[in-house]
Amino acid sequence: MELKVTRYEVDDAGVATVWLHRPERRNSWTGRMHDEFRWICAQLENDPMVRVIVLTGTGTTFCIGADPKALSGYVGREHYDPGLSAEPANPGYGVRPEFDSDLAWQLGLRKPMIAAVNGACAGIAVALAAFCDLRFAVAGAKFTTAAPKLGLPAEYGLSWILPRLIGMTHTTDVLFTGRVVRAEEFDRMGFLNGVFPAEEFDAAVRTYAHRLAAVSPASVTSAKRQIWADALSPDARAAVEESKRLIGTMMREPDYKEGVAAFLGRREPSFRPGREQA
Incomplete structure (x- = not known):
């Protein structure tokens, strides 16, 4: 255009x-x-x-x-x-x-x-x-x-x-x-x-x-999705359970591995592009 x-x-x-x-x-x-x-x-x-x-x-x-x-x-x-x-x-x-x-x-x-x-x-x-x-x-x-x-x-x-x-x-x-x-x-x-x-x-x-x-793109996208889903829902239990499900999923992703390594190594994390959640 x-x-x-x-x-x-x-x-x-x-x-x-x-x-x-x-x-x-x-x-x-x-x-x-x-x-x-x-x-x-x-x-x-x-x-x-x-x-x-x-x-x-x-x-x-x-x-x-x-x-x-x-x-x-x-x-x-x-x-x-x-x-x-x-x-x-x-x-x-x-x-x-x-x-x-x-x-x-x-x-x-x-x-x-x-x-x-x-x-x-x-x-x-x-x-x-x-x-x-x-x-x-x-x-x-x-x-x-x-x-x-x-x-x-x-x-x-x-x-x-x-x-x-x-x-x-x-x-x-x-x-x-x-x-x-x-x-x-x-x-x-x-x-x-x-x-x-x-x-x-x-x-x-x-x-x-x-x-x-500089922070994890996947984490930002996930938080954005959670914020608005929860704003449109009166169900606190569902918010907690969905966050637990996401924790289980995202702990298997490269951003979590890099975040932990950076924390333990006392350095800033370096998150690769293209890791946003759907």
Whole structure:
């Protein structure tokens, strides 16, 4: 696919960075961006050398949501810009039926995804960040769902994901009012994993991503699967029993052997690529 509104690269440690890339339009979301983003993530998901995906925006904005100039053109329609293809790439699909949808597919990826919110984050971009596994923001970044001010519902699963991240009390405030929430307040609510000054932001996120890339890919994928399976289940016993089953399986794998050898040898482990769980 020819990439016009996104770009990506992968470093030697297996950390992939994906940029929403419309700086002249503050990285506003379009159907083409939707399709390109899914296509990129499909490539990264299938690349055994990739261990972590970092999602950010070009310049000093993450994404301001739907293109403001296009909003009036959507009046009377039932959807936003439909994109390039009726059948975009489907990374993360097939893991659980609950994840086979726009944005929710991010929960089905084997690779952990970090949202590096480097500036304004509005509308669909809040959902985009929410469905990432981890979220960091630059100090002072502004977040808003915007929907109540546009006469729209809670968009793209925010009514499902936000209560699981920040609780019902904060969710009702954020979704009912559509008010601007600064990064520092969102951090206190529990939406973010950290907030960093602008001059430290890129390095801090990069350091965290490389730390994550150094642990067992199989362990990260397994934990991600467990977290969301257990979030969708009320059965604590099933969670314990499934973890015991996974322990028995993964103790026979090379990552466990390497992890033990590194621990006993007082060195850092070196996990080979391509060991993610299905």
